[in-house]
Amino acid sequence: MATEDAVREALATVNDPEINRPITELGMVKSVDIGADGAVAVTVYLTVSGCPMRETITQRVTDAVSRVDGVTRVDVTLDVMSDEQRKELANALRGGQTEREVPFAKPGSLTRVYAVASGKGGVGKSSVTVNLAAAMAADGLKVGVVDADIYGHSVPRMLGADGRPTQVENMIMPPSANGVKVISIGMFTPGNAPVVWRGPMLHRALQQFLADVYWGDLDVLLLDLPPGTGDIAISVAQLVPNAEILVVTTPQQAAAEVAERAGSIAVQTHQKIVGVVENMSGLPCPHCGEMVDVFGTGGGQLVADGLTRTTGTNVPVLGNIPIDVRLREGGDEGRPVVLTDPDSPAGAALRAIAGKLGGRQRGLSGLSLGITPKNKF
Incomplete structure (x- = not known):
């Protein structure tokens, strides 16, 4: 019995x-x-x-x-x-903590935080964010995404997250989709209603997403930033100073110049730039397989070289993602291409980038190890 x-x-x-x-x-x-x-x-x-x-x-x-x-x-x-x-x-x-605090900003946090930035809209930043998150989750990592693009939120649709958050007292439980926890202002607005807020409201929304959402023990947190160098980029630097910036651009030189300016904010905020991703890097001809450079070439490397000079540290190009209709279809359907067609040109490129980011470890430099020597010299 x-x-x-x-x-x-x-x-x-x-x-x-x-x-x-x-x-x-x-x-x-x-x-x-x-x-x-x-x-x-x-x-x-x-x-x-x-x-x-x-x-x-x-x-x-x-x-x-x-x-x-x-x-x-x-x-x-x-x-x-x-x-x-x-x-x-x-x-x-909350671990007994009564005050609001951002767990990822604590000195002992081992969560790798990547702020995905771009100079212009329309370069595929959100598509890159969603697919990197899904790929890392598929590799067994615990991953979360903050849709920090308050005005242009699109992550829930692209990730297939149609659930609404549950609230326990003043704590928010984020929905999960494709193994990824996600929070977005779109989960709190009716229909496709626009968000019309000034800077202070944007800061408070981001703070709430970071401090009041129960993320659990994440390996990686991705923040999908709005284009440019506005209020949200500054708020991220204040709330999560250890966040590393990932710059997304296209091969077009005009777009690359703006992307370099977006990445250069790291110098003022004392953040690290983890690398550059070049999206829409050519279109494989469906008939002969030859690559057609629709938006030109070299934009990603141009951004990486410029940011290397500006920051004085090596900023690599982490990968080049070709134009692939399956990437667009996956975003519309809420089914990331890294899961539905991982061996497609775009899927393989995104998985390779995710492997580089997901495999990185947070260093112990500057972290308190909680050890006090008995003898002082």
Whole structure:
């Protein structure tokens, strides 16, 4: 016959789909009752009424408990946490911190933060961001994306994230799509309504996305910045000073000149430029395979060389992404090409860039190791 200990041990393997931690650890298991005939009744607390993941939680609990020896039937009942329970949960998720703080800005954070920037709009910056995130997640990394382009938000559609965030007290649970956690102002606005805000509002929105969203332990966080060097770029430098800038451009020299200016903000904000990505690097002829340089050549290298001179550090070209209709189709359908057609020219180029970024480790330079020597010399 099944025992309560065995059932609770099985429940400890069930992760909340939004928080990604065991429901037993989160205090979500209200009760476990086992009948003489082996029927098990489990009551689970939802964080909020109308939780969008209620069916997923029910199915995960049912599957886990059904595998326990002696269980003949599983009945799952859903309840809702009280205000006090939600406060306790939010406090636990914040690690006991009561003040708003950006976890990625802490000296001990091991999350690699990449701010994806461009000089102009229309160079494919968001497409690059989404596909890099999906590729790194497919490689087993824990990845998050902040759609920091408040006016021109497009990441949810391109990533296939159609869910809405759940809020626990003042903490926001980001939806996940294709293995990537994502947050965007588009998840909070009705329909296709425009966002008409001034600078201070933009800063507060970005701060909330970074400090009030429960990201968990991420390996990589990507920020899809708006084009240019405006308020958001400055706010990123203030809120996440350790963020590294990834510049996206096209081969066209006019676009490259503007992209170089966008990357040069790193000198003023004391940030590192991790590299340059050249998008739309030629069109493979569908008949003969010869590359047609629709937008010219050399823009990416031009940006990299200019930023190397400006910053005094080596800024490499991380990759060149050819024009590929499958990349555009994937963005429209919310199915990143790195997942649907990873060996296509664009998919392979994006996966190679993701491998370079995802494989980098945060250095310990400047980090406090928490060690105090007993003897001073």
